[in-house]
Amino acid sequence: MMKRCSELYLDMLMILVMLGTPIAMFLSVMLKIYNRLFGSKSVKSIAGEIAVVTGGARGLGKLISIELAKQGCHIVIADIDLKQAEETANYLSDSYKVNAKAYKVDVSNYEEVVELNKNIIHDLGKATILVNNAGIMLFTDPSNPDWKEVQRMINVNLTANIWTNRVFLENMKEVGKGHIVAISSVAGITPFPFHPEYTSTKYAIRGLMQVLRIDLKMEEKFRNIKTTSVFPTFLNTNANILEMLKSSTFSKIAVAHDGEKVAKRIIQGILQNEEEISVPEIKLAFSKCTDLWPVEIFDRIVKRILLKEEK
Template identity: 30%
Template sequence: MTLSQPTNVPENDNISKKLVKITKDTFDFGILFIRVFHELLIWTIQKLLPIDLKDVSKDIVLITGTGHGIGRELALQYAELGSKVICIDINEKSNKETVDKVNSIRKGSAYFYICDVTNRDAVLQLADKIKNEVGYVTILINNAGIMPSHPINQHTEKEIRKVFEINILSHFWTVEAFFPHFIQAGRGHLVSMSSLAGLVGLSNLVPYCATKFAVRGMMEALSEEIREGPLKGKINFTTICPYMTNTGLCKKPKVKFPSILGLLDPKEVASAVIYSQRANKVEVTIPSGLHPFSNFCRVIPLKCSILLKDFIDSGVESDLS
């Protein structure tokens, strides 16, 4: 009787399959490396070349929170560039002042609307009204915000809810209302105001920081969702993270080095916002050098970043003291 010899064919097949998979994965990684290197090369070259800024003279720009500060300056500067500007604020008197100033620069370039951006139904109705009276919005700037600054245990429930409703939930309502405008126009640009407090946690600003971190998360996720869909390349996103600005929003700013990191001028911030939008920047800090510094602080040991933060010692004091 002859006994059959054990075969190694199945084992050899497994080894072959593993080798094929390893070879394929290595090849895919190599392709990825080449593509990443190619993009880094393009990025480096672009850094050395002058930036071709987009023309906004044919755009309809909607800005929330135009009653004062950065929102007002944005309205004025976009009008100077030839844009039609839609000014949205809940304060009728101050918003009317902004519109009058804008129209004194270019008559008929600014449009006046009163809206509580925390009211979803009101925002949706406003979008239809603007479409009929002005046209399709092609640049949307979510600028409205509030900044109560005191310890978390001194915030009321109502106050916390209000911070979230204005600083982040209103962004969802404006996106829902005006993205159909982008689709109809065949293009669009969403600009959202975050903050340096959306990059770094600060005392006396827990709810505010939470909303500004949320703005960045929303913008990144929304950009990714659009990139994977049929609107890829038609809608751009820019997130702005300014340092403390002299608009009255910071009631009691704390600045250790005013000659280096003093309060920003609203005109300069507005100018930087418009430049970033026209240059299709994705996320910028104002001043621009704070962005790499923030990233650096995220990769070094925590105690080192705390030492740097304590040395800079900038933020806000409690507005209740």
């Protein structure tokens, strides 16, 4: 009887929360509009902090590194491609008068990440900003990917984030401040048809960051360690992705966004401690709304949009 009552109580609570959803969404949109119009959110300074950008040698990671350097951060380019990482680090130190250093590391290898942290502490000091950007998006044969490539994608897109968070969070806890950024994708908030492996890794990152965010809020002493999850759509930073977009039906519903603008938006999010950012901005709210739709309707619409017209 007692069990039945508490179950009923929980059901009622969940129904109340569901009924409150439109009000919560309305308030959140109003707050966003207010912040956009009046810029009321305070901005923190990250000048002098050491930022690690995984996969920072090229693409979005490089653009994020540039924006962080403009804010006066010292930059660690942690990339598997040492030559390109060194070129980027040299460009940053020459252009922005900050310390920038390249390290060759496979971020999906736990021991290499531990070693990386030791080397950074020895060479520059404790890193307090971590941008988990390294990622793999495409397979050599997308319709029948080799299992080793699939495993590699999971290792880089997901496992690496678990390792880097674990290692660098320790620095942040010791110093009492920090910021962890995860570059997920819109494929982390809405299914990306024909790309089950990529979608799975990006959904997983969203879960990882949600738990991290909540765990940090549980302890008052970690209140200055913040998280930001980023959900971008297609970017113009990657030629292979642009090619895929052009030749697929996704071009009917998506455009490639300017990587530089996206990097600037991410830094603004860090400075204002924003916890979730999507590009385009409306995509996050849109995905949360479509999650409420009956699956039959959602799937029917997606099928209608993405299936090539019959000849």
